[in-house]
Amino acid sequence: METVSTAKSHGGVQGVYRHASAATGTDMTFSVFVPEHAAGERLPVLWYLSGLTCTHANVTDKGEFRAACAEHRVIFVAPDTSPRGDGVPDEDRWDFAQSAGFYVDATEAPWSANYRMWSYVTEELPALVASAFPVDMARQGITGHSMGGHGALTVGLTHPDRFRSVSAFAPIVAPTQVPWGRALDRYLGDDVAAKRRHDAVALIEDGARVRELLVDQGEADNFLVEQLRPELLARACADAGIALELRMQQGYDHSYLFVSTFMADHVAWHAARLG
Numbered sequence: 370m371e372t373v374s375t376a377k378s379h380g381g382v383q384g385v386y387r388h389a390s391a392a393t394g395t396d397m398t399f400s401v402f403v404p405e406h407a408a409g410e411r412l413p414v415l416w417y418l419s420g421l422t423c424t425h426a427n428v429t430d431k432g433e434f435r436a437a438c439a440e441h442r443v444i445f446v447a448p449d450t451s452p453r454g455d456g457v458p459d460e461d462r463w464d465f466a467q468s469a470g471f472y473v474d475a476t477e478a479p480w481s482a483n484y485r486m487w488s489y490v491t492e493e494l495p496a497l498v499a500s501a502f503p504v505d506m507a508r509q510g511i512t513g514h515s516m517g518g519h520g521a522l523t524v525g526l527t528h529p530d531r532f533r534s535v536s537a538f539a540p541i542v543a544p545t546q547v548p549w550g551r552a553l554d555r556y557l558g559d560d561v562a563a564k565r566r567h568d569a570v571a572l573i574e575d576g577a578r579v580r581e582l583l584v585d586q587g588e589a590d591n592f593l594v595e596q597l598r599p600e601l602l603a604r605a606c607a608d609a610g611i612a613l614e615l616r617m618q619q620g621y622d623h624s625y626l627f628v629s630t631f632m633a634d635h636v637a638w639h640a641a642r643l644g
C-alpha cells in the first residue's frame with residue numbers, strides 16, 4: 370500500500386492511499402480518516418460508499434465528516450466507486466462503467482474482468498484496512514450516498530453480523546425497478562436471483578433483516594421520484610418489521626451540500642451503536 374497524502378485534521382490524520390487490487394486487477398485509491406487515539410487503541414470504523422461520478426475524493430473533500438468522527442472517535446473509510454484506468458472497459462456516460470460500479474461483481478463480458486466492487490468492498494479492502502489501520506473490526510458501521518447508499522444497504526443487509534449499524538443518504542433502494550438499475554442488467558445479465566441480491570428492497574422481501582436503518586432523503590432531490598423511490602424501502606421495511614427512520618428533508622437536493630448537512634447526525638448515530 371502506497372501513501373498518496375496525509376494531513377493532520379481535527380487532531381487526527383486524513384490520508385489517501387493506493388494499492389494494487391487483486392479483486393479489480395487495477396490500482397485502487399481510497400481515503401481513511403483516523404482520529405487522535407492512544408497507542409495500541411483500536412477504534413470503530415464507519416465505511417462510506419460513494420455515488421455515481423464519484424471517487425474517494427468527493428466525500429473526503431466535501432463530506433464534512435471529520436469533526437464528528439474526531440468527536441466520536443470513529444475511523445472513516447471511503448473507497449472508490451469502480452475500477453478505473455486506460456485498460457478498464459468504459460462507456461461515454463456517467464451512470465455506468467467507470468465511476469459507476471454499483472458494488473457488484475460483474476459476471477458479463479467485458480465488465481467481469483475488472484468490475485468486482487462487491488469483492489473489493491466486502492473482502493479485499495476490509496482485510497487491507499484491518500491490517501494497516503487501528504480499526505476494531507468487531508465495531509463496523511456502513512453508510513453511503515445514492516449508488517453508494519444502495520451499496521451500503523445491500524452490503525449491510527447481506528452482512529448483518531458484521532455491521533452493527535447501517536444508514537444511507539438518498540439511496541437507490543430498488544435498482545431492479547428504476548432506470549439507473551439497468552446497470553445491473555449489464556453487469557449481471559439475466560441472473561434474476563443475483564440482481565435481487567443487489568437490490569435492498571428485494572433483499573428485504575427475500576428475508577434479509579437488520580434491526581434498524583437510518584435514511585435521509587432530500588425532498589428537492591431531482592432523482593427522488595424516478596430513481597430513488599424511498600417509499601419502496603419504507604413499504605418493505607414496514608412489512609418486514611425493520612425500524613426504518615426515513616427523514617424527508619425539506620428543500621434539500623442530491624448534492625454534497627445535502628450529504629454534508631446531515632453527515633454529523635449519521636456519524637453520531639453510528640457511534641452510538643458502535644460503542
Ligand SMILES: N[C@@H](CCC(=O)N[C@@H](CS)C(=O)NCC(=O)O)C(=O)O
Pocket residue numbers: 419420421422423427463514515516623624625
Ligand atoms: N452528473 C449527474 C449528477 C450525478 C450526481 O448527482 N452524482 C452524485 C451521486 S449520484 C454525486 O455525488 N456527485 C458528485 C458530487 O456532487 O461531488 C448529472 O449531471 O445530473
